[in-house]
Amino acid sequence: MKNWLITGCSAGFGRAIVEAALAAGDRVVATARRPETLEGLGATRTAALDVTDDRQVDRVVADAVRDLGRLDVVVNNAGHGSVGAVEEFTLAELRAIMDVMFFGAVAVTKAALPHLREQGSGTIVQISSMGGQVTMPGFGAYCAAKFALEGMSEALAAEVEPFGVRVLIVEPGAFRTEFGGARMHRSRTIDAYAVSTSATRAATDSMDGTQPGDPAKAAAAIVRAVNSPDAPLHLALGDDAVDAIAAAQARRAADLHAWEQISRGTAGDWSRTARP
Structure with a gap:
Protein backbone atom coordinates (compact mmCIF):
# COMPACT_ATOMS: atom_id res chain seq x y z
CA MET A 1 0.00 0.00 0.00
CA LYS A 2 1.32 3.41 -1.02
CA ASN A 3 0.46 6.81 0.42
CA TRP A 4 -0.24 9.54 -2.14
CA LEU A 5 -0.47 13.33 -1.95
CA ILE A 6 -2.12 14.79 -5.06
CA THR A 7 -2.73 18.44 -5.94
CA GLY A 8 -5.49 19.80 -8.15
CA CYS A 9 -8.02 17.04 -7.49
CA SER A 10 -11.26 18.90 -8.17
CA ALA A 11 -11.49 17.55 -11.73
CA GLY A 12 -9.55 16.08 -14.63
CA PHE A 13 -6.33 14.18 -14.12
CA GLY A 14 -6.16 14.92 -10.39
CA ARG A 15 -9.55 13.39 -9.69
CA ALA A 16 -8.87 10.41 -11.97
CA ILE A 17 -5.52 9.69 -10.30
CA VAL A 18 -7.17 9.77 -6.86
CA GLU A 19 -9.73 7.21 -8.03
CA ALA A 20 -7.08 4.99 -9.64
CA ALA A 21 -4.84 5.02 -6.56
CA LEU A 22 -7.77 4.22 -4.25
CA ALA A 23 -8.83 1.38 -6.56
CA ALA A 24 -5.30 -0.02 -6.24
CA GLY A 25 -5.75 -0.17 -2.47
CA ASP A 26 -3.60 2.85 -1.71
CA ARG A 27 -4.28 5.80 0.61
CA VAL A 28 -4.65 9.30 -0.78
CA VAL A 29 -4.55 12.85 0.53
CA ALA A 30 -6.49 14.74 -2.13
CA THR A 31 -6.11 18.51 -2.26
CA ALA A 32 -7.76 21.37 -4.10
CA ARG A 33 -7.92 25.12 -3.78
CA ARG A 34 -11.62 24.76 -2.95
CA PRO A 35 -11.96 21.63 -0.77
CA GLU A 36 -15.75 21.49 -1.19
CA THR A 37 -15.11 20.23 -4.73
CA LEU A 38 -13.65 17.03 -3.23
CA GLU A 39 -16.85 15.91 -1.54
CA GLY A 40 -17.82 12.37 -2.51
CA LEU A 41 -14.40 11.56 -3.91
CA GLY A 42 -13.67 8.98 -1.20
CA ALA A 43 -10.10 10.08 -0.52
CA THR A 44 -8.44 9.02 2.72
CA ARG A 45 -7.92 12.68 3.62
CA THR A 46 -8.78 15.95 1.89
CA ALA A 47 -7.22 19.36 2.37
CA ALA A 48 -7.48 22.88 1.06
CA LEU A 49 -4.33 23.73 -0.85
CA ASP A 50 -3.43 26.76 -2.90
CA VAL A 51 -0.02 25.78 -4.30
CA THR A 52 0.98 29.45 -4.54
CA ASP A 53 0.78 29.74 -0.73
CA ASP A 54 4.14 28.47 0.55
CA ARG A 55 3.04 28.25 4.18
CA GLN A 56 -0.06 26.27 3.26
CA VAL A 57 2.04 23.93 1.11
CA ASP A 58 4.42 23.22 3.99
CA ARG A 59 1.53 22.65 6.39
CA VAL A 60 -0.41 20.30 4.12
CA VAL A 61 2.66 18.18 3.34
CA ALA A 62 3.60 17.98 7.04
CA ASP A 63 0.02 17.05 7.98
CA ALA A 64 -0.02 14.31 5.33
CA VAL A 65 3.19 12.79 6.68
CA ARG A 66 1.85 13.00 10.22
CA ASP A 67 -1.55 11.49 9.40
CA LEU A 68 -0.36 8.72 7.08
CA GLY A 69 3.02 8.04 8.64
CA ARG A 70 4.91 8.52 5.39
CA LEU A 71 4.51 9.67 1.80
CA ASP A 72 5.32 7.43 -1.15
CA VAL A 73 3.98 9.37 -4.14
CA VAL A 74 3.59 13.13 -4.61
CA VAL A 75 1.67 14.25 -7.70
CA ASN A 76 1.93 17.85 -8.88
CA ASN A 77 -1.18 18.28 -10.98
CA ALA A 78 -2.56 21.71 -10.06
CA GLY A 79 -2.85 24.03 -13.04
CA HIS A 80 -5.01 25.17 -15.93
CA GLY A 81 -4.88 25.84 -19.63
CA SER A 82 -3.96 29.18 -21.16
CA VAL A 83 -4.15 30.57 -24.67
CA GLY A 84 -2.83 33.75 -26.23
CA ALA A 85 0.08 35.04 -28.28
CA VAL A 86 3.20 36.10 -26.41
CA GLU A 87 2.63 39.80 -27.17
CA GLU A 88 -1.01 39.52 -26.09
CA PHE A 89 -0.14 38.36 -22.57
CA THR A 90 0.55 40.86 -19.84
CA LEU A 91 3.55 40.14 -17.67
CA ALA A 92 1.21 39.84 -14.68
CA GLU A 93 -0.72 37.10 -16.47
CA LEU A 94 2.46 35.25 -17.38
CA VAL A 106 8.44 23.35 -7.11
CA ALA A 107 7.08 24.39 -3.69
CA VAL A 108 5.23 21.10 -3.19
CA THR A 109 8.25 19.14 -4.41
CA LYS A 110 10.63 20.93 -2.06
CA ALA A 111 8.29 20.45 0.90
CA ALA A 112 8.08 16.69 0.27
CA LEU A 113 11.73 15.98 -0.55
CA PRO A 114 13.15 15.97 3.02
CA HIS A 115 10.66 13.23 3.97
CA LEU A 116 11.37 11.16 0.86
CA ARG A 117 15.15 11.47 1.27
CA GLU A 118 15.00 10.48 4.91
CA GLN A 119 12.98 7.34 4.20
CA GLY A 120 15.09 6.49 1.14
CA SER A 121 12.23 6.04 -1.30
CA GLY A 122 9.38 7.77 -3.07
CA THR A 123 8.20 9.09 -6.42
CA ILE A 124 7.56 12.66 -7.55
CA VAL A 125 5.04 12.71 -10.41
CA GLN A 126 5.03 15.93 -12.44
CA ILE A 127 1.94 16.30 -14.62
CA SER A 128 3.39 18.16 -17.57
CA SER A 129 2.01 17.98 -21.11
CA MET A 130 3.11 17.23 -24.62
CA GLY A 131 3.39 21.04 -24.43
CA GLY A 132 6.46 20.47 -22.29
CA GLN A 133 8.20 19.18 -25.43
CA VAL A 134 6.19 20.72 -28.27
CA THR A 135 5.01 24.29 -28.86
CA MET A 136 2.45 25.90 -31.14
CA PRO A 137 1.20 29.44 -31.76
CA GLY A 138 -1.00 30.65 -28.93
CA PHE A 139 0.34 28.31 -26.26
CA GLY A 140 3.59 30.13 -25.49
CA ALA A 141 2.82 30.91 -21.85
CA TYR A 142 1.42 27.46 -21.11
CA CYS A 143 4.34 25.73 -22.81
CA ALA A 144 6.82 28.00 -21.03
CA ALA A 145 5.51 26.77 -17.68
CA LYS A 146 5.66 23.13 -18.78
CA PHE A 147 9.12 23.47 -20.36
CA ALA A 148 10.37 25.00 -17.09
CA LEU A 149 8.80 22.20 -15.06
CA GLU A 150 10.43 19.55 -17.24
CA GLY A 151 13.86 21.19 -17.11
CA MET A 152 13.74 21.41 -13.34
CA SER A 153 12.43 17.85 -13.06
CA GLU A 154 15.15 16.35 -15.25
CA ALA A 155 17.81 17.91 -13.03
CA LEU A 156 15.89 16.83 -9.94
CA ALA A 157 15.78 13.22 -11.15
CA ALA A 158 19.58 13.04 -11.23
CA GLU A 159 19.90 14.84 -7.89
CA VAL A 160 17.60 12.53 -5.93
CA GLU A 161 18.47 9.19 -7.55
CA PRO A 162 21.19 8.46 -4.96
CA PHE A 163 18.51 8.66 -2.24
CA THR A 177 -10.05 17.12 -18.49
CA GLU A 178 -11.90 20.46 -18.93
CA PHE A 179 -8.86 21.82 -20.81
CA GLY A 180 -10.36 24.47 -23.06
CA GLY A 181 -13.43 24.93 -20.88
CA ALA A 182 -14.43 27.68 -18.49
CA ARG A 183 -11.20 27.30 -16.47
CA MET A 184 -9.09 28.08 -19.55
CA HIS A 185 -7.26 31.39 -19.24
CA ARG A 186 -7.59 33.54 -22.34
CA SER A 187 -5.48 36.62 -22.96
CA ARG A 188 -6.64 39.79 -24.64
CA THR A 189 -6.47 39.73 -28.45
CA ILE A 190 -4.48 41.80 -30.90
CA ASP A 191 -6.09 41.70 -34.34
CA ALA A 192 -2.77 41.24 -36.14
CA TYR A 193 -2.24 37.86 -34.49
CA ALA A 194 -5.41 36.32 -35.93
CA VAL A 195 -3.26 35.08 -38.80
CA SER A 196 -1.20 32.85 -36.49
CA THR A 197 -3.30 32.15 -33.39
CA SER A 198 -6.96 32.19 -34.44
CA ALA A 199 -6.93 28.46 -35.23
CA THR A 200 -5.55 27.69 -31.78
CA ARG A 201 -8.14 29.89 -30.09
CA ALA A 202 -10.96 28.29 -32.08
CA ALA A 203 -9.72 24.80 -31.20
CA THR A 204 -9.58 25.55 -27.48
CA ASP A 205 -13.09 27.03 -27.58
CA SER A 206 -14.55 23.86 -29.10
CA MET A 207 -12.43 21.00 -27.75
CA ASP A 208 -13.75 20.62 -24.20
CA GLY A 209 -15.37 17.21 -23.84
CA THR A 210 -14.43 16.06 -27.33
CA GLN A 211 -10.76 15.20 -26.75
CA PRO A 212 -9.81 11.59 -27.61
CA GLY A 213 -7.97 10.82 -24.36
CA ASP A 214 -9.68 9.06 -21.44
CA PRO A 215 -8.48 10.45 -18.07
CA ALA A 216 -9.25 7.14 -16.31
CA LYS A 217 -6.92 5.28 -18.68
CA ALA A 218 -4.25 7.94 -18.22
CA ALA A 219 -4.54 7.60 -14.44
CA ALA A 220 -4.23 3.82 -14.68
CA ALA A 221 -1.07 4.23 -16.79
CA ILE A 222 0.39 6.61 -14.20
CA VAL A 223 -0.33 4.20 -11.33
CA ARG A 224 1.25 1.41 -13.38
CA ALA A 225 4.37 3.48 -14.00
CA VAL A 226 4.65 4.44 -10.32
CA ASN A 227 4.58 0.75 -9.43
CA SER A 228 7.03 -0.26 -12.18
CA PRO A 229 10.74 -0.66 -11.38
CA ALA A 246 8.54 12.19 -31.86
CA ALA A 247 8.18 14.74 -34.69
CA ALA A 248 9.61 17.55 -32.53
CA GLN A 249 12.59 15.42 -31.53
CA ALA A 250 13.20 14.48 -35.17
CA ARG A 251 13.18 18.17 -36.19
CA ARG A 252 15.68 19.01 -33.46
CA ALA A 253 17.93 16.14 -34.51
CA ALA A 254 17.74 17.24 -38.17
CA ASP A 255 18.68 20.83 -37.27
CA LEU A 256 21.54 19.64 -35.08
CA HIS A 257 22.89 17.44 -37.89
CA ALA A 258 22.43 20.08 -40.63
CA TRP A 259 24.37 22.72 -38.68
CA GLU A 260 26.79 20.37 -36.92
CA GLN A 261 29.86 21.49 -38.86
CA ILE A 262 29.22 25.16 -38.12
CA SER A 263 28.37 24.39 -34.49
CA ARG A 264 31.59 22.44 -33.98
CA GLY A 265 33.61 25.08 -35.82
CA THR A 266 33.12 27.66 -33.09
CA ALA A 267 36.01 26.36 -31.00
CA GLY A 268 38.99 28.72 -31.02
CA ASP A 269 42.63 28.71 -30.16
CA TRP A 270 42.47 29.34 -26.44
CA SER A 271 46.13 30.32 -26.22
CA ARG A 272 45.40 33.34 -28.47
CA THR A 273 41.78 34.24 -27.68
CA ALA A 274 42.17 34.04 -23.91
CA ARG A 275 44.90 36.67 -23.72
CA PRO A 276 43.93 39.92 -21.94
Missing part, protein backbone atom coordinates in the same frame (compact mmCIF):
# COMPACT_ATOMS: atom_id res chain seq x y z
CA ARG A 95 3.75 35.46 -13.80
CA ALA A 96 0.43 34.14 -12.49
CA ILE A 97 0.59 31.15 -14.86
CA MET A 98 4.18 30.39 -13.86
CA ASP A 99 3.31 30.81 -10.19
CA VAL A 100 0.74 28.01 -10.30
CA MET A 101 2.15 25.57 -12.83
CA PHE A 102 5.88 25.96 -12.17
CA PHE A 103 6.60 27.58 -8.81
CA GLY A 104 3.65 25.83 -7.18
CA ALA A 105 4.93 22.45 -8.30
CA GLY A 164 16.19 6.12 -3.85
CA VAL A 165 13.72 8.82 -4.97
CA ARG A 166 12.36 8.77 -8.52
CA VAL A 167 10.82 11.40 -10.81
CA LEU A 168 8.14 10.68 -13.41
CA ILE A 169 7.32 13.42 -15.94
CA VAL A 170 3.91 12.77 -17.49
CA GLU A 171 3.23 14.31 -20.92
CA PRO A 172 -0.44 13.91 -21.90
CA GLY A 173 -1.92 14.97 -25.20
CA ALA A 174 -5.56 16.00 -25.50
CA PHE A 175 -7.67 14.41 -22.77
CA ARG A 176 -11.18 15.14 -21.54
CA ASP A 230 11.65 0.41 -14.92
CA ALA A 231 9.38 3.43 -15.31
CA PRO A 232 10.67 6.04 -17.80
CA LEU A 233 11.62 9.57 -16.86
CA HIS A 234 9.20 10.84 -19.53
CA LEU A 235 5.83 9.17 -20.01
CA ALA A 236 3.87 10.40 -23.05
CA LEU A 237 0.14 9.63 -22.98
CA GLY A 238 -2.04 9.54 -26.10
CA ASP A 239 -1.41 8.99 -29.80
CA ASP A 240 -1.19 12.74 -30.37
CA ALA A 241 1.45 13.16 -27.67
CA VAL A 242 3.60 10.30 -28.96
CA ASP A 243 3.40 11.53 -32.57
CA ALA A 244 3.97 15.22 -31.77
CA ILE A 245 6.89 14.60 -29.42
Whole structure:
Protein backbone atom coordinates (compact mmCIF):
# COMPACT_ATOMS: atom_id res chain seq x y z
CA MET A 1 0.00 0.00 0.00
CA LYS A 2 1.32 3.41 -1.02
CA ASN A 3 0.46 6.81 0.42
CA TRP A 4 -0.24 9.54 -2.14
CA LEU A 5 -0.47 13.33 -1.95
CA ILE A 6 -2.12 14.79 -5.06
CA THR A 7 -2.73 18.44 -5.94
CA GLY A 8 -5.49 19.80 -8.15
CA CYS A 9 -8.02 17.04 -7.49
CA SER A 10 -11.26 18.90 -8.17
CA ALA A 11 -11.49 17.55 -11.73
CA GLY A 12 -9.55 16.08 -14.63
CA PHE A 13 -6.33 14.18 -14.12
CA GLY A 14 -6.16 14.92 -10.39
CA ARG A 15 -9.55 13.39 -9.69
CA ALA A 16 -8.87 10.41 -11.97
CA ILE A 17 -5.52 9.69 -10.30
CA VAL A 18 -7.17 9.77 -6.86
CA GLU A 19 -9.73 7.21 -8.03
CA ALA A 20 -7.08 4.99 -9.64
CA ALA A 21 -4.84 5.02 -6.56
CA LEU A 22 -7.77 4.22 -4.25
CA ALA A 23 -8.83 1.38 -6.56
CA ALA A 24 -5.30 -0.02 -6.24
CA GLY A 25 -5.75 -0.17 -2.47
CA ASP A 26 -3.60 2.85 -1.71
CA ARG A 27 -4.28 5.80 0.61
CA VAL A 28 -4.65 9.30 -0.78
CA VAL A 29 -4.55 12.85 0.53
CA ALA A 30 -6.49 14.74 -2.13
CA THR A 31 -6.11 18.51 -2.26
CA ALA A 32 -7.76 21.37 -4.10
CA ARG A 33 -7.92 25.12 -3.78
CA ARG A 34 -11.62 24.76 -2.95
CA PRO A 35 -11.96 21.63 -0.77
CA GLU A 36 -15.75 21.49 -1.19
CA THR A 37 -15.11 20.23 -4.73
CA LEU A 38 -13.65 17.03 -3.23
CA GLU A 39 -16.85 15.91 -1.54
CA GLY A 40 -17.82 12.37 -2.51
CA LEU A 41 -14.40 11.56 -3.91
CA GLY A 42 -13.67 8.98 -1.20
CA ALA A 43 -10.10 10.08 -0.52
CA THR A 44 -8.44 9.02 2.72
CA ARG A 45 -7.92 12.68 3.62
CA THR A 46 -8.78 15.95 1.89
CA ALA A 47 -7.22 19.36 2.37
CA ALA A 48 -7.48 22.88 1.06
CA LEU A 49 -4.33 23.73 -0.85
CA ASP A 50 -3.43 26.76 -2.90
CA VAL A 51 -0.02 25.78 -4.30
CA THR A 52 0.98 29.45 -4.54
CA ASP A 53 0.78 29.74 -0.73
CA ASP A 54 4.14 28.47 0.55
CA ARG A 55 3.04 28.25 4.18
CA GLN A 56 -0.06 26.27 3.26
CA VAL A 57 2.04 23.93 1.11
CA ASP A 58 4.42 23.22 3.99
CA ARG A 59 1.53 22.65 6.39
CA VAL A 60 -0.41 20.30 4.12
CA VAL A 61 2.66 18.18 3.34
CA ALA A 62 3.60 17.98 7.04
CA ASP A 63 0.02 17.05 7.98
CA ALA A 64 -0.02 14.31 5.33
CA VAL A 65 3.19 12.79 6.68
CA ARG A 66 1.85 13.00 10.22
CA ASP A 67 -1.55 11.49 9.40
CA LEU A 68 -0.36 8.72 7.08
CA GLY A 69 3.02 8.04 8.64
CA ARG A 70 4.91 8.52 5.39
CA LEU A 71 4.51 9.67 1.80
CA ASP A 72 5.32 7.43 -1.15
CA VAL A 73 3.98 9.37 -4.14
CA VAL A 74 3.59 13.13 -4.61
CA VAL A 75 1.67 14.25 -7.70
CA ASN A 76 1.93 17.85 -8.88
CA ASN A 77 -1.18 18.28 -10.98
CA ALA A 78 -2.56 21.71 -10.06
CA GLY A 79 -2.85 24.03 -13.04
CA HIS A 80 -5.01 25.17 -15.93
CA GLY A 81 -4.88 25.84 -19.63
CA SER A 82 -3.96 29.18 -21.16
CA VAL A 83 -4.15 30.57 -24.67
CA GLY A 84 -2.83 33.75 -26.23
CA ALA A 85 0.08 35.04 -28.28
CA VAL A 86 3.20 36.10 -26.41
CA GLU A 87 2.63 39.80 -27.17
CA GLU A 88 -1.01 39.52 -26.09
CA PHE A 89 -0.14 38.36 -22.57
CA THR A 90 0.55 40.86 -19.84
CA LEU A 91 3.55 40.14 -17.67
CA ALA A 92 1.21 39.84 -14.68
CA GLU A 93 -0.72 37.10 -16.47
CA LEU A 94 2.46 35.25 -17.38
CA ARG A 95 3.75 35.46 -13.80
CA ALA A 96 0.43 34.14 -12.49
CA ILE A 97 0.59 31.15 -14.86
CA MET A 98 4.18 30.39 -13.86
CA ASP A 99 3.31 30.81 -10.19
CA VAL A 100 0.74 28.01 -10.30
CA MET A 101 2.15 25.57 -12.83
CA PHE A 102 5.88 25.96 -12.17
CA PHE A 103 6.60 27.58 -8.81
CA GLY A 104 3.65 25.83 -7.18
CA ALA A 105 4.93 22.45 -8.30
CA VAL A 106 8.44 23.35 -7.11
CA ALA A 107 7.08 24.39 -3.69
CA VAL A 108 5.23 21.10 -3.19
CA THR A 109 8.25 19.14 -4.41
CA LYS A 110 10.63 20.93 -2.06
CA ALA A 111 8.29 20.45 0.90
CA ALA A 112 8.08 16.69 0.27
CA LEU A 113 11.73 15.98 -0.55
CA PRO A 114 13.15 15.97 3.02
CA HIS A 115 10.66 13.23 3.97
CA LEU A 116 11.37 11.16 0.86
CA ARG A 117 15.15 11.47 1.27
CA GLU A 118 15.00 10.48 4.91
CA GLN A 119 12.98 7.34 4.20
CA GLY A 120 15.09 6.49 1.14
CA SER A 121 12.23 6.04 -1.30
CA GLY A 122 9.38 7.77 -3.07
CA THR A 123 8.20 9.09 -6.42
CA ILE A 124 7.56 12.66 -7.55
CA VAL A 125 5.04 12.71 -10.41
CA GLN A 126 5.03 15.93 -12.44
CA ILE A 127 1.94 16.30 -14.62
CA SER A 128 3.39 18.16 -17.57
CA SER A 129 2.01 17.98 -21.11
CA MET A 130 3.11 17.23 -24.62
CA GLY A 131 3.39 21.04 -24.43
CA GLY A 132 6.46 20.47 -22.29
CA GLN A 133 8.20 19.18 -25.43
CA VAL A 134 6.19 20.72 -28.27
CA THR A 135 5.01 24.29 -28.86
CA MET A 136 2.45 25.90 -31.14
CA PRO A 137 1.20 29.44 -31.76
CA GLY A 138 -1.00 30.65 -28.93
CA PHE A 139 0.34 28.31 -26.26
CA GLY A 140 3.59 30.13 -25.49
CA ALA A 141 2.82 30.91 -21.85
CA TYR A 142 1.42 27.46 -21.11
CA CYS A 143 4.34 25.73 -22.81
CA ALA A 144 6.82 28.00 -21.03
CA ALA A 145 5.51 26.77 -17.68
CA LYS A 146 5.66 23.13 -18.78
CA PHE A 147 9.12 23.47 -20.36
CA ALA A 148 10.37 25.00 -17.09
CA LEU A 149 8.80 22.20 -15.06
CA GLU A 150 10.43 19.55 -17.24
CA GLY A 151 13.86 21.19 -17.11
CA MET A 152 13.74 21.41 -13.34
CA SER A 153 12.43 17.85 -13.06
CA GLU A 154 15.15 16.35 -15.25
CA ALA A 155 17.81 17.91 -13.03
CA LEU A 156 15.89 16.83 -9.94
CA ALA A 157 15.78 13.22 -11.15
CA ALA A 158 19.58 13.04 -11.23
CA GLU A 159 19.90 14.84 -7.89
CA VAL A 160 17.60 12.53 -5.93
CA GLU A 161 18.47 9.19 -7.55
CA PRO A 162 21.19 8.46 -4.96
CA PHE A 163 18.51 8.66 -2.24
CA GLY A 164 16.19 6.12 -3.85
CA VAL A 165 13.72 8.82 -4.97
CA ARG A 166 12.36 8.77 -8.52
CA VAL A 167 10.82 11.40 -10.81
CA LEU A 168 8.14 10.68 -13.41
CA ILE A 169 7.32 13.42 -15.94
CA VAL A 170 3.91 12.77 -17.49
CA GLU A 171 3.23 14.31 -20.92
CA PRO A 172 -0.44 13.91 -21.90
CA GLY A 173 -1.92 14.97 -25.20
CA ALA A 174 -5.56 16.00 -25.50
CA PHE A 175 -7.67 14.41 -22.77
CA ARG A 176 -11.18 15.14 -21.54
CA THR A 177 -10.05 17.12 -18.49
CA GLU A 178 -11.90 20.46 -18.93
CA PHE A 179 -8.86 21.82 -20.81
CA GLY A 180 -10.36 24.47 -23.06
CA GLY A 181 -13.43 24.93 -20.88
CA ALA A 182 -14.43 27.68 -18.49
CA ARG A 183 -11.20 27.30 -16.47
CA MET A 184 -9.09 28.08 -19.55
CA HIS A 185 -7.26 31.39 -19.24
CA ARG A 186 -7.59 33.54 -22.34
CA SER A 187 -5.48 36.62 -22.96
CA ARG A 188 -6.64 39.79 -24.64
CA THR A 189 -6.47 39.73 -28.45
CA ILE A 190 -4.48 41.80 -30.90
CA ASP A 191 -6.09 41.70 -34.34
CA ALA A 192 -2.77 41.24 -36.14
CA TYR A 193 -2.24 37.86 -34.49
CA ALA A 194 -5.41 36.32 -35.93
CA VAL A 195 -3.26 35.08 -38.80
CA SER A 196 -1.20 32.85 -36.49
CA THR A 197 -3.30 32.15 -33.39
CA SER A 198 -6.96 32.19 -34.44
CA ALA A 199 -6.93 28.46 -35.23
CA THR A 200 -5.55 27.69 -31.78
CA ARG A 201 -8.14 29.89 -30.09
CA ALA A 202 -10.96 28.29 -32.08
CA ALA A 203 -9.72 24.80 -31.20
CA THR A 204 -9.58 25.55 -27.48
CA ASP A 205 -13.09 27.03 -27.58
CA SER A 206 -14.55 23.86 -29.10
CA MET A 207 -12.43 21.00 -27.75
CA ASP A 208 -13.75 20.62 -24.20
CA GLY A 209 -15.37 17.21 -23.84
CA THR A 210 -14.43 16.06 -27.33
CA GLN A 211 -10.76 15.20 -26.75
CA PRO A 212 -9.81 11.59 -27.61
CA GLY A 213 -7.97 10.82 -24.36
CA ASP A 214 -9.68 9.06 -21.44
CA PRO A 215 -8.48 10.45 -18.07
CA ALA A 216 -9.25 7.14 -16.31
CA LYS A 217 -6.92 5.28 -18.68
CA ALA A 218 -4.25 7.94 -18.22
CA ALA A 219 -4.54 7.60 -14.44
CA ALA A 220 -4.23 3.82 -14.68
CA ALA A 221 -1.07 4.23 -16.79
CA ILE A 222 0.39 6.61 -14.20
CA VAL A 223 -0.33 4.20 -11.33
CA ARG A 224 1.25 1.41 -13.38
CA ALA A 225 4.37 3.48 -14.00
CA VAL A 226 4.65 4.44 -10.32
CA ASN A 227 4.58 0.75 -9.43
CA SER A 228 7.03 -0.26 -12.18
CA PRO A 229 10.74 -0.66 -11.38
CA ASP A 230 11.65 0.41 -14.92
CA ALA A 231 9.38 3.43 -15.31
CA PRO A 232 10.67 6.04 -17.80
CA LEU A 233 11.62 9.57 -16.86
CA HIS A 234 9.20 10.84 -19.53
CA LEU A 235 5.83 9.17 -20.01
CA ALA A 236 3.87 10.40 -23.05
CA LEU A 237 0.14 9.63 -22.98
CA GLY A 238 -2.04 9.54 -26.10
CA ASP A 239 -1.41 8.99 -29.80
CA ASP A 240 -1.19 12.74 -30.37
CA ALA A 241 1.45 13.16 -27.67
CA VAL A 242 3.60 10.30 -28.96
CA ASP A 243 3.40 11.53 -32.57
CA ALA A 244 3.97 15.22 -31.77
CA ILE A 245 6.89 14.60 -29.42
CA ALA A 246 8.54 12.19 -31.86
CA ALA A 247 8.18 14.74 -34.69
CA ALA A 248 9.61 17.55 -32.53
CA GLN A 249 12.59 15.42 -31.53
CA ALA A 250 13.20 14.48 -35.17
CA ARG A 251 13.18 18.17 -36.19
CA ARG A 252 15.68 19.01 -33.46
CA ALA A 253 17.93 16.14 -34.51
CA ALA A 254 17.74 17.24 -38.17
CA ASP A 255 18.68 20.83 -37.27
CA LEU A 256 21.54 19.64 -35.08
CA HIS A 257 22.89 17.44 -37.89
CA ALA A 258 22.43 20.08 -40.63
CA TRP A 259 24.37 22.72 -38.68
CA GLU A 260 26.79 20.37 -36.92
CA GLN A 261 29.86 21.49 -38.86
CA ILE A 262 29.22 25.16 -38.12
CA SER A 263 28.37 24.39 -34.49
CA ARG A 264 31.59 22.44 -33.98
CA GLY A 265 33.61 25.08 -35.82
CA THR A 266 33.12 27.66 -33.09
CA ALA A 267 36.01 26.36 -31.00
CA GLY A 268 38.99 28.72 -31.02
CA ASP A 269 42.63 28.71 -30.16
CA TRP A 270 42.47 29.34 -26.44
CA SER A 271 46.13 30.32 -26.22
CA ARG A 272 45.40 33.34 -28.47
CA THR A 273 41.78 34.24 -27.68
CA ALA A 274 42.17 34.04 -23.91
CA ARG A 275 44.90 36.67 -23.72
CA PRO A 276 43.93 39.92 -21.94
